[in-house]
Amino acid sequence: MRLRNPFGRKPKEFPSHLWTQCPMCGEMLFNKQLERNNRVCQKCGHHFKLDAAGRIELLADPRSFSETEADMVSSDPLGFVDSKPYPERIAAAQAKSGHKDAVLTGDATISGIPIVLAVMDFEFMGGSMGSVVGEKLTRAAERAFAERKPLVIVSASGGARMQEGTIALMQLAKTVAALARLDEARIPFISVLTDPTTGGVLASFASLGDIVLAEPGALIGFSGARVTSETIGEKLPKGFQRAEFLLEHGFVDQVVPRPQLKERIAFFLNSFRIAGQDLRWSL
Amino acid sequence: MRLRNPFGRKPKEFPSHLWTQCPMCGEMLFNKQLERNNRVCQKCGHHFKLDAAGRIELLADPRSFSETEADMVSSDPLGFVDSKPYPERIAAAQAKSGHKDAVLTGDATISGIPIVLAVMDFEFMGGSMGSVVGEKLTRAAERAFAERKPLVIVSASGGARMQEGTIALMQLAKTVAALARLDEARIPFISVLTDPTTGGVLASFASLGDIVLAEPGALIGFSGARVTSETIGEKLPKGFQRAEFLLEHGFVDQVVPRPQLKERIAFFLNSFRIAGQDLRWSL
Amino acid sequence: MLDRIVGTRRAAEGNGHLAVEAGLVTDATQLAAGRPTAWQAVQTARNITRPHALEIIGRVFDRFQELHGDRAFRDDPAIVGGIAELAGRPVVIVAQQKGASTEENIQRNFGMPYPEGYRKAIRLYRLAEKFHLPLVTLVDTPGAYPGPEAEERGQAEAIASSIQLMTRLATPIVVVVLGEGGSGGALALGVGDVVLALENATYSVISPEGCAAILWRSASEAERAAAAMKLAGPDLLDTGVVDALIREPAGGAHTDHDATAAAIKTALVAQVERLARVPMADLLSLRYERFRAFGTIVEPSSGQAPAPPQPWWRRMLRNPMRGGES
Amino acid sequence: MLDRIVGTRRAAEGNGHLAVEAGLVTDATQLAAGRPTAWQAVQTARNITRPHALEIIGRVFDRFQELHGDRAFRDDPAIVGGIAELAGRPVVIVAQQKGASTEENIQRNFGMPYPEGYRKAIRLYRLAEKFHLPLVTLVDTPGAYPGPEAEERGQAEAIASSIQLMTRLATPIVVVVLGEGGSGGALALGVGDVVLALENATYSVISPEGCAAILWRSASEAERAAAAMKLAGPDLLDTGVVDALIREPAGGAHTDHDATAAAIKTALVAQVERLARVPMADLLSLRYERFRAFGTIVEPSSGQAPAPPQPWWRRMLRNPMRGGES
């Protein structure tokens, strides 16, 4: 369930205080400029991963984001130990990312439209979904339901968190059940798939958007490409499990470059909102 | 829209007063025995076409069928003339078949269950659907809706009737609209596909059964095989557009040999009926 | 049926959103004399320079955002769809897309959808219903693709399901036949509250060539078949298959895409505006009756055709805001 | 959660359809000492001679009629479904089907469904809902097929949609894990009002081999991974992933298919009978809460986990006929 690089092409990011090399075109990019450009390569358009804070800055109106469940943390239901105990892994990830777990949720506005926003962070244990991610997303959906506000979830995940075993698997049903209520209430849910969105996250809430958008080049798939490759014992086709591949196969509404993402989401939300105001139609 | 024999294999039926040769196995079959066997070859199981009267005898409980709209006939909306005028074609088909058009509808019971039954007859202008077929099927569905009785339609058709032009095409929407009401009211509709069911009939009501059954070897498809073959300019795969092909591709619930068809339909209707009686569930 | 749906000839009593004001033709006698033959209409409807769906969409709607995919197999380029604004009102659009060149025609499969195209349409219909967005469909196809892959993936099932969903979709639907209305493959986008067509569009149960091949045993009799099938605009008005025609520029729609689009826009704005004011239950009943009424039968025993639509609908549609009166 | 759903330990107050009477195990302490290790359970659950879905269906239900196809692409042999009678009551069955031989396993793709398998399941779920038929699902899969064709046809979308539909399907659902409950591919059949499992069944977020390969960087550590993931019956009871275990014959289900089926039948009859008496709105709320409750979190600011289920549901389920009292 954890992400693997599908083509054995290891991204050549050489983090320094000043420069980053683009893994696609090899360009050396000045970090400050890269950040200003929302971590999109100016030369080739390659989309670098964006952490949760950067994502919120990209999408939410300035100072509109108000985080909820900020201090929720996972316990260790199984007493799970591999090369180190699960609680140590969590502590390390918290220290590294500055967040308590792999998703931030809260209220925000997008171009003035009040929404519930959830953004995942791949830096936190590969964006894996355990109890905390499941609970926060479920509460986000339940709040959207209660307040009749659209829900926007930006996914970045290798899948379910193995260290929480079958409890992690159950988060698929838990989050989807909350979305099913949103769906019945006709409250919009927009799912944004970023690099990477795989495994249990794609096999649950991330696939169920009324509108599903993806960032260019994002790795998106059910199985890790390594598993798939072993299954067929051969090399996979070029572009396999990339955003554009999913577009062609009918699972993504649009592949949207990062600079246009916010206005695109706002357009869809506005379309749904304006129409929904005509009460005559809800017979 | 009219049926073509797909493999250029011309059925070698040599009608005489006494004998018929099976086109599959070549066996000479005594006509009376063939009729007693519901027109299924005793040797190889080949299903000969069955006319409307034979179909009713096969499915309806003895003397339970009461025909409705028996004298409805088509007018000639377009004044259509090809090698002969449309009214002359109808008159000839009426004389040949003993029916007014290509479908018989009525009330009946199947194993004691009251249903609305419609059976098409390929002998009448290739079972083509014009205004009369569309109107009778629509009324059948409307009666099933009004009386909350299951609907069973046995199809045998080359498609829409060209001689009625776009009016014939509109029968697809008309019949399907009536079925959509049945669907919303949760009244069962069982569709039986017999040799052949193609074109506009398959692209409308015949595909929409809650249960879709087909007779073995029946030709079932959207396009005449001739059209398809011309489109790709090559020979079609063996078994293309046969009932078993549709089963494999997911469009048919079961391929049911004719002797088991009645009890199979009764089983499904009973299952739906018994369950529907538990009123607690209709919240 | 025309009065009931478009409400034109009783313009004076109406609610102001009228066919005549919108430049629509609701009676074949309103058309110029010397109008084209059926076969000429077939040729015009198929003209490769005729404006196709995306060209019309770009001119009629604002801020079109295409939505892709059937969520199961493939994004079919022969059907396009998305959300856009029609004079400020968000709507869902689903359209068949032919190419303007051989290259684009190959990419678009000459406007012949695969089953996954119809399944994309179905998905977008549901989206329209869910969010109360009016649906506009643009029909322009020689027919659903008849190849073996289409059979394998259920062309007939996809068309039947699309028709079924449209018959009960709880949102207003306006259909415009832009060019060729080719059989069941067209009807899968063609079940609406109002069905309009460009003046030179055609709508037929089978292609003239196909009809000729079967009934005359010769594809070269296509011209005769076209005339016999009554597939051209004026015939479609007479039979009620379309409620009104949208006038094309003098030389045909291909001579002036902008003017064609402007006429379509005027018609769409008026119709969507009118339909959006009708209570949904009435709209669905009316849609049912619109298609229920097709057919020319004789019943010697009863001596009559099916009962005509109830009069309260007529009043309702002609003046939805005033309810039962008038 | 166990009490709430299965209502066993309060047998005396119940409505007579009780877990204990049905031979169910609802507490790991009820199991014999010296019970198998997690790895032994994995081996037993995978034993090729273990009874698979159709063998169970043939022994538990009467007059099973299989229904085929997803109505869009293909009939997937790795998922079987249909209508049958359970002690005289018609139900819909959907099950994953492994093979009992290499040959059958190749035909059944080793019980690993393609997306079209899940779409067949979805179709049958809808059929069950439409005609008020209780749904019984039988889970037995190493996981959804991970090959490239499955990716192309939307394995993730199919699983997500199947889960979504089950969460709100308006008919009672009983799930039985027969053998392997492999990840999301199992969960797509696994959202029910009651989730039962055979004693040696497993249910896990990833295969032990897969987990070992990722976390221990070696598939040979699968045994350790199996133990760490707590995927065996008693663990599943402890975590509430399953509500009760169905006892297997002494040597395991593969030693006596008849006895295994008999135990499953007893459990199913009792549970379906009980659930059929619960008002649908309550059933759906309860199903939501059942899955809503999974998760082990700490919130320093609020100092508590999510609110426990409301007590009226408990009363309701324990004695649906007497409503709010007890």
Ligand SMILES: [Zn+2]
């Ligand atoms: Zn670059």
Ligand SMILES: [Zn+2]
């Ligand atoms: Zn024979």
